Amino acid sequence: MSEAALVLEQVRTPMFGSPHHLEVDLRIAAGEFVALVGPSRSGKSLIIELAAGLVSPEAGRVVLLGHEWSGGSESEYNPVRIRVGTVLEQPGLLNNMTLFNNVLLPLRYHRGALSDRSREHAVMAQLERLGLTPMRDRFPAELSHGEVRRGAIARACMLDPEVLLLDDPVAGVDAEMQLVLKAYVEERRADHSLTVVVALRAWSPFIEGADRLVALHDGRVKADGPRDAVAEVVPEALRRYVE
Amino acid sequence: MIEWVGRKTIAGATYLAALATLFSQAVLDLVLPTQQGRRETLRVLVRQILFTGVDALPVTTVIALLLGIIIVTQAGTQLPRLGAGGLVGSIIVVTVIRELGPLITAFIVVGRSGTAIATELGTMSVTGEVVALRLMGISISRFVIMPRMVGMVLSMLCLTLYFDVVAVLGGYLIADAQLTIPFYAFVESVTKALSTTDVLMTAVKGLCFGSAVAAVCCHHGLAVRSSFTEVPQQTTRAMINSFILCLLIDVVVTVPLYL
Structure with missing residues (x-):
């Protein structure tokens, strides 16, 4: 086993x-x-x-x-x-950050050595894969429930x-x-x-x-x-x- | 009755211990910095200083000016009747720089920023943001509490000193315009009454009030558990307890020094 x-x-x-x-x-x-x-x-x-x-x-x-x-x-x-990437029933996107910054947060906090450009590239790749690119500059309150959840999943996957x-x-x-x-x-x-x-x-x-x-x-x-x-x-x- | 007093005493001690724990953890996070999340934490700190300190300048200016005018008007009209017209400077130093400056600044900060912190953290708790941060391995103490605490302490210190200067200026304006006290006489009166201890004590009070208010407001914000209706309740508690704690600290600092 x-x-x-x-x-x-x-x-x-x-x-x-x-x-x-x-x-x-x-x-x-x-x-x-x-x-x-x-x-x-x-x-x-x-x-x-x-x-x-x-x-x-x-x-x-x-x-x-x-x-x-x-x-x-x-x-x-x-x-x-x-x-570990975890998304609970309440996705918990930070309301004072745009979707882009929410997904970027784990990288900014835990992978400070990465360049801004490579971090942005990584985030945009996740957002694009989940159909969230047009929403990148919206705040969580401006997103649908499904978009918030997809954003939270993208954020949970940022650190592989x-x-x-x-x-x-x-x-x-x-x-x-x-x-x-x-x-x-x-x-x-x-x-x-x-x-x-x-x-x-x-x-x-x-x-x-x-x-x-x-x-x-x-x-x-x-x-x-x-x-x-x-x-x-x-x-x-x-x-x-x-x- | 004894049981009630005992229960309240234990509750009070537990509350103070919780504040002390929160504060000491924030101090540890400040003095033991890691590379992790440094830029993000700095970003939160700068935002807090802008909101608590810079944005509060207009309201602080207005209140300080008005207070200076009121105090010098009262002192300037009443003291000469007692043959103590030369004590206007002392009155400004004793009332504004020693006492009202730090206290009223603390009240402004509690009303503007303390309640905002309690509300923000309370809402973050209910909407699952605090848990989400924990799940991302982001320290709540380092990322949420410490920058707010440091930002509030620094802002409170600077605002207190600023308040004192503006209040004295307001006092001079009325002294010059209405009481015909010449500038040099006013300045001489204030500087004669002002000691290094007064300036140090106003700074110490600013630091202590800032620490207390930040700890109380963060504590009550994070105490919100499951409902949005708890947010205003905890915010009100944060405000009242901040006022009481500031007055208690003021008594503890002032009485041994000036009695």
């Missing part, structure tokens, strides 16, 4: 707004593309937050890229976070992360751009070993591209495996998320 990029070992933690606890035991190999599917309040976003080190589990341990998230300071976490954690990457994104997003992630995976974990609330093209589906309900994993295998064993209530 290849080296694990993300391990959630015997994790148990309360789910906000639900009487249930999230109880999972997951191991995601480096380079794997995993889609977490299920209805709202099933624990998908919580898994993304646990993986990103934003939430500490009540029990169990979470290890990302060999680093265990447990009681460390932010300065200890930062070297790991630079290797080893792991990409995406919470509902297709929310507010039109059907054509969903395909563009999927192709964008697949291209990045082809470029270098990239582990992708996406949480999805409805069927989307990402499900077709995933190596593995994890169907969740009320904080429990109901099915885990390749799409066809999951479609066979998944409970009726979750069938519409995988087919």
Whole structure:
């Protein structure tokens, strides 16, 4: 078995707004593309937050890229976070910056040695790939939800992360751009070993591209495996998320 | 009653400890600079100085001039009746340079920039910007808090000194125009009353007030958790607590020195 990029070992933690606890035991190999599917309040976003080190589990341990998230300071976490691109349900583009400057920020902050020209070139390439070039000088408040989300994904990919954690990457994104997003992630995976974990609330093209589906309900994993295998064993209530 | 006092005391001590932690972390980030994010942090710092310091110059000028005029008018009309007409300079030094200058400057800065910082950080918290920065490996203390704190402290110091100068000038204008106190007499009166300690203390107060206001406003801005309705609540708390803390610091600095 290849080296694990993300391990959630015997994790148990309360789910906000639900009487249930999230109880999972997951191991995601480096380079794997995993889609977490299920209805709202099933624990998908919580898994993304646990993986990103934003939430500490009540029990169990979470290890990302060999680093265990447990009681460390932010300065200890930062070297790991630079290797991970995360976009949560709230994309969090900075409202006082244009889209261009938002996507440029990680490079400006972490790759200060790069020339302005090469940074601009890198940002424009990402924006063009995601169909955002005409929006480069707009502020987040002037963009649609889908454009904000695509901008946040572009920003998350600027440092060439080893792991990409995406919470509902297709929310507010039109059907054509969903395909563009999927192709964008697949291209990045082809470029270098990239582990992708996406949480999805409805069927989307990402499900077709995933190596593995994890169907969740009320904080429990109901099915885990390749799409066809999951479609066979998944409970009726979750069938519409995988087919 | 005792329980209530105990609870409030613990809450107050916890609050001050949180402010001290925020402040000391910002100082550490300032004195232990890394190459990472230096230009970006500098950009935020310059913006903060422009907003808190430079943009506040017009309003500070108007308030300082008016205050100087009011104080010298009162002093110039009342003191001669007591046979103390020569103390106009002392009154300016005691009221403006020692006390009202730093305090009113602090109040201007709290009203303009402190509330803006609390609102901005509160909104950033609700819209997920703070979390997004953390997820990018960008230190909130280094990128968000430290430049705002340094910008506010430097701006407060400069504005305080500027306020004092303009208020004295305002006092001279009215002294010259209405009270017919000649320029040299006014200047002599002020310089005689002014000591190095007064100038140092006004600077110390500017630094202390700036640090306190920045820490309080950043703390309350980042205390916003999940709802936009928390933003005005935390901003109001930031403003009130900044005023109280500035007055407390003023008492702590002034009483031992001048009593």
